Amino acid sequence: MGEIISFGIQKGGVGKTTVTAISAFLLSRDSKVLAVDFDSQGNLTQFLTQRNIYDFTKHTILEAVKEQNPLPYIQPVSESLHILPAEDLLATFSRYVYQEYRGNPTTLLRETLAAVKDAYDYILIDLPPNLGDQTINALTASDYAVALLQTDPFCYDALDRYLETLQLVQQQTNPDLVLAGILTLMMDSRTTIDATILEQARKDYEDVVFRTVIRRRSRIKEFSLEGIRQRTKIDVEVLRPYEDFLKELKERVHQKG
Numbered sequence: 001m002g003e004i005i006s007f008g009i010q011k012g013g014v015g016k017t018t019v020t021a022i023s024a025f026l027l028s029r030d031s032k033v034l035a036v037d038f039d040s041q042g043n044l045t046q047f048l049t050q051r052n053i054y055d056f057t058k059h060t061i062l063e064a065v066k067e068q069n070p071l072p073y074i075q076p077v078s079e080s081l082h083i084l085p086a087e088d089l090l091a092t093f094s095r096y097v098y099q100e101y102r103g104n105p106t107t108l109l110r111e112t113l114a115a116v117k118d119a120y121d122y123i124l125i126d127l128p129p130n131l132g133d134q135t136i137n138a139l140t141a142s143d144y145a146v147a148l149l150q151t152d153p154f155c156y157d158a159l160d161r162y163l164e165t166l167q168l169v170q171q172q173t174n175p176d177l178v179l180a181g182i183l184t185l186m187m188d189s190r191t192t193i194d195a196t197i198l199e200q201a202r203k204d205y206e207d208v209v210f211r212t213v214i215r216r217r218s219r220i221k222e223f224s225l226e227g228i229r230q231r232t233k234i235d236v237e238v239l240r241p242y243e244d245f246l247k248e249l250k251e252r253v254h255q256k257g
């Protein structure tokens with residue numbers, strides 16, 4: 001049965017979409033993966049398909065949740081990597097949930113993904129940078145949550161609130177949700193403030209913090225423009241921390257059993 005894993009934090013531009021896209025790509029080498037773009041910016045869609053997000057208008061996750069049927073909207077990126085795309089109109093999700101939908105506003109995504117859960121080994125969900133209805137729906141749909149922490153003081157404060165939100169979801173809508181861990185991103189090893197925040201996170205959250213730290217590498221930014229490549233030595237090298245993270249993630253996911 002597929003494991004549903006969401007990647008989130010209510011801070012913008014910390015690398016959520018990038019880590020979701022690269023993880024989906026790397027996992028799809030030997031597993032069947034569905035990437036779910038649940039952010040109206042559509043960045044995951046653009047990253048993985050290398051197409052304009054408006055090519056997918058009316059064929060997105062929004063239609064899938066409205067019909068509670070993802071099947072007509074799943075697009076293949078490769079044989080083993082599929083995507084449920086998003087574009088701007090996903091911003092109307094909350095309006096739909098409260099004005100038109102008659103069911104439970106928090107379980108819509110979970111019910112939608114239930115139809116395909118068994119068809120994939122991993123379903124990865126990319127979240128928007130806020131704690132709104134999409135985040136609550138995604139956490140309610142997830143088996144595991146990865147919280148992202150950019151080593152920046154603003155992001156550190158947000159992490160606590162994200163973890164509180166996760167606990168609320170565990171109490172109210174998804175008791176089976178497991179915090180897979182906190183992944184630290186884009187640490188600039190030249191600034192002591194970044195090192196201090198990482199140290200603080202390890203002190204406050206101990207083993208919950210993944211051992212792997214994803215550092216800033218300019219090649220990673222190029223992947224979003226030209227697709228993820230693994231041909232040159234540099235490519236292999238910049239992807240290595242993501243591979244290390246996935247190794248740790250798999251250990252934690254399979255531990256639950």
Ligand SMILES: Nc1ncnc2c1ncn2[C@@H]1O[C@H](COP(=O)(O)OP(=O)(O)OP(=O)(O)O)[C@@H](O)[C@H]1O
Pocket residue numbers: 011012013014015016017018019039041043127128129186214215216217218219220221222224
């Ligand atoms: N390891 C990395 N090294 C260098 N640049 C990176 C890395 N990870 C992400 N970036 C770049 O940082 C920017 C923000 O990344 P990304 O879009 O993944 O963040 P996000 O958290 O999803 O943002 P948003 O909150 O807007 O959805 C992008 O330009 C991306 O290419």
Ligand SMILES: [Mg+2]
Pocket residue numbers: 016017018039043126127
């Ligand atoms: Mg993003």
